[in-house]
Amino acid sequence: MDYNNIDTIIKGFDKVLKLESVGAPTPIPTPLIYVGVPKRQGLSPTKIASRIISRKNEAGIPVGVLPSGNVNPEEIMWRIAVEEIIKALQEDSVITVSIPPGLTLTASGTSPAGPVTVFGTTITFGSGYATIQ
Amino acid sequence: MSLRNDKKDIFTTIGAYTSLGNEPDLPDLGDTYSSLNENTEPFHFLVETIKSLVGEEGLKLLIGELFTNLLDEIQPQLKQGLVNQLIDFNEGDVIPDCFKNIGGGINIPIQDIDVFSKLKTDPNSDIGGLLYGEGVDDFDSKAYEAIVADGTDVVYGEIIMRYDSITDSLNFRSKSDTISIGDWFTDFISGATIIKKDELISRIFNSIFGVITSKQNKSLEKIYEEKILDKKIEKIIGESFENEINNENLLLNENELISLYDEAKDLKNGKIRYNLGCDCIFEEIQPEETKEIINEILTSVSPNNVGNIMENVVLNKTTGDSELISENKSTIVDSFFQKTIRILKHELIKSITLSPQILTLISISKTIKNDCTYETINKDDLIKENRVFIKCITRSASNEINRFVFNVAIMFLTRLVRPVVSKIIKEKINQYIRILKSLVSI
Numbered sequence: 001m002d003y004n005n006i007d008t009i010i011k012g013f014d015k016v017l018k019l020e021s022v023g024a025p026t027p028i029p030t031p032l033i034y035v036g037v038p039k040r041q042g043l044s045p046t047k048i049a050s051r052i053i054s055r056k057n058e059a060g061i062p063v064g065v066l067p068s069g070n071v072n073p074e075e076i077m078w079r080i081a082v083e084e085i086i087k088a089l090q091e092d093s094v095i096t097v098s099i100p101p102g103l104t105l106t107a108s109g110t111s112p113a114g115p116v117t118v119f120g121t122t123i124t125f126g127s128g129y130a131t132i133q
Numbered sequence: 134m135s136l137r138n139d140k141k142d143i144f145t146t147i148g149a150y151t152s153l154g155n156e157p158d159l160p161d162l163g164d165t166y167s168s169l170n171e172n173t174e175p176f177h178f179l180v181e182t183i184k185s186l187v188g189e190e191g192l193k194l195l196i197g198e199l200f201t202n203l204l205d206e207i208q209p210q211l212k213q214g215l216v217n218q219l220i221d222f223n224e225g226d227v228i229p230d231c232f233k234n235i236g237g238g239i240n241i242p243i244q245d246i247d248v249f250s251k252l253k254t255d256p257n258s259d260i261g262g263l264l265y266g267e268g269v270d271d272f273d274s275k276a277y278e279a280i281v282a283d284g285t286d287v288v289y290g291e292i293i294m295r296y297d298s299i300t301d302s303l304n305f306r307s308k309s310d311t312i313s314i315g316d317w318f319t320d321f322i323s324g325a326t327i328i329k330k331d332e333l334i335s336r337i338f339n340s341i342f343g344v345i346t347s348k349q350n351k352s353l354e355k356i357y358e359e360k361i362l363d364k365k366i367e368k369i370i371g372e373s374f375e376n377e378i379n380n381e382n383l384l385l386n387e388n389e390l391i392s393l394y395d396e397a398k399d400l401k402n403g404k405i406r407y408n409l410g411c412d413c414i415f416e417e418i419q420p421e422e423t424k425e426i427i428n429e430i431l432t433s434v435s436p437n438n439v440g441n442i443m444e445n446v447v448l449n450k451t452t453g454d455s456e457l458i459s460e461n462k463s464t465i466v467d468s469f470f471q472k473t474i475r476i477l478k479h480e481l482i483k484s485i486t487l488s489p490q491i492l493t494l495i496s497i498s499k500t501i502k503n504d505c506t507y508e509t510i511n512k513d514d515l516i517k518e519n520r521v522f523i524k525c526i527t528r529s530a531s532n533e534i535n536r537f538v539f540n541v542a543i544m545f546l547t548r549l550v551r552p553v554v555s556k557i558i559k560e561k562i563n564q565y566i567r568i569l570k571s572l573v574s575i
Binding site: 001002003004005006009012013016017019022023025026028032033035036037040 | 174175178179182528531532533535536539542543546547550553554557558560561564565568569571572573
């Protein structure tokens with residue numbers, strides 16, 4: 001390593017600071033996703049905002065109405081912010097799913113000899129879209 | 134929605150974009166970290182990285198690490214760098230007759246190798262003790278011995294030296310007559326002491342407090358001349374290694390020369406003025422006191438203790454308005470540490486480029502290549518004539534010093550990152566468990 005080269009030094013620090021190898025996610029078993037996800041309730045801005053507001057005291061910020069009895073505008077702002085974020089995720093986000101080749105399949109078709117059933121694997125990449133609810 | 138609401142949306146959206154477009158003036162990091170505005174030389178950036186990681190304590194610990202471990206760690210690499218620079222196309226040739234023990238030797242005037250007037254100071258005097266350091270004999274102490282024993286051979290490693298008081302020059306001969314040029318330089322350097330730890334610390338104290346120079350009875354002109362040499366070395370250290378050092382880069386402008394002359398005057402009077410964040414100056418420090426501090430540093434094995442010793446030095450030796458000093462304590466200590474670290478690098482590079490030992494080796498190498506004809510160098514041209522050697526050695530030394538500081542920075546960085554890593558891992562495990570629970574518990 002050339003320690004007279006500022007770029008090399010910065011790369012050396014970056015290697016430690018970027019934590020690239022830390023915390024790669026463990027894949028969730030797909031059958032569990034297939035069974036579990038449809039039963040979820042979906043995102044609720046009100047629920048998220050209320051959870052954030054209830055945790056404000058963890059940061060030393062008082063929760064609830066102002067001493068004057070008025071609603072705290074900062075808490076209203078949290079609700080608005082979360083609503084906008086969720087709205088954007090639900091209405092504007094694009095989720096593209098990439099399906100690798102190698103999926104096992106069973107297909108049926110016809111041949112001059114009559115109907116046939118084929119067992120095999122996909123040989124090309126597939127894709128699909130999804131939405132957030 | 135009503136038209137009224139639609140219109141309201143237009144106004145509020147414009148307001149939002151206006152607000153997002155007008156970013157507030159955030160404080161410029163360049164004011165806090167001056168290395169952001171500097172050239173590509175990474176040393177200052179490395180030091181400021183440590184400062185940003187652990188603050189003033191980090192600089193204190195870095196000074197401790199540099200004073201206790203740097204020299205031991207980098208001396209082998211420095212020696213290899215010197216060997217690489219001094220060995221040339223003629224490395225396989227046997228040393229020429231003029232350099233053989235049976236030959237006449239190479240005569241080098243003292244003034245050509247002793248540019249900082251060290252060799253005529255008795256190592257056993259108060260100042261000499263600081264200049265030469267204690268412990269094993271080195272080239273400089275042997276050269277002094279040769280000067281005292283005028284006309285008598287004194288041996289140091291692979292070299293025999295003899296002083297001639299009439300010409301005020303030292304004569305150098307190789308101990309062996311059959312050795313090759315390459316082997317001679319390799320053997321000499323591997324057995325030589327490049328710099329002693331106590332000598333280096335003394336010189337740092339001299340640069341900061343003028344403890345040696347002010348007591349050496351040097352003339353103002355001599356101190357000024359040395360300051361100019363120092364400045365030229367500083368220019369080479371500060372230069373990007375990618376740029377070619379040319380003679381124009383080494384020229385000093387009028388303002389620089391005036392400032393150096395003022396510094397020389399202060400040094401002559403034993404008082405040095407620095408901008409430490411307040412109008413404060415360092416009190417004069419006596420050689421005996423310096424020796425005590427150096428001994429304390431040398432006997433401390435913990436870098437932390439050494440850092441504390443240096444902190445006490447700056448706090449005890451800063452004079453001026455006591456209220457102002459107390460208010461600016463942190464700034465003073467921080468400036469002092471940063472200055473000390475810079476001086477350490479500067480003095481270390483000076484030791485391997487302009488010390489009597491190194492200048493002798495350069496002179497021998499050049500004389501051998503020049504068919505045994507020694508050519509004296511005008512002092513003003515010393516840096517210019519040796520600029521390639523100085524630049525290459527500076528590059529090699531800088532690489533080692535930067536590596537050392539980089540490793541200290543990585544140590545602090547790892548300490549900072551370790552809890553974050555463990556937090557991320559915990560976070561990921563909890564996330565996974567939560568997702569699984571949310572999928573199965575419904």
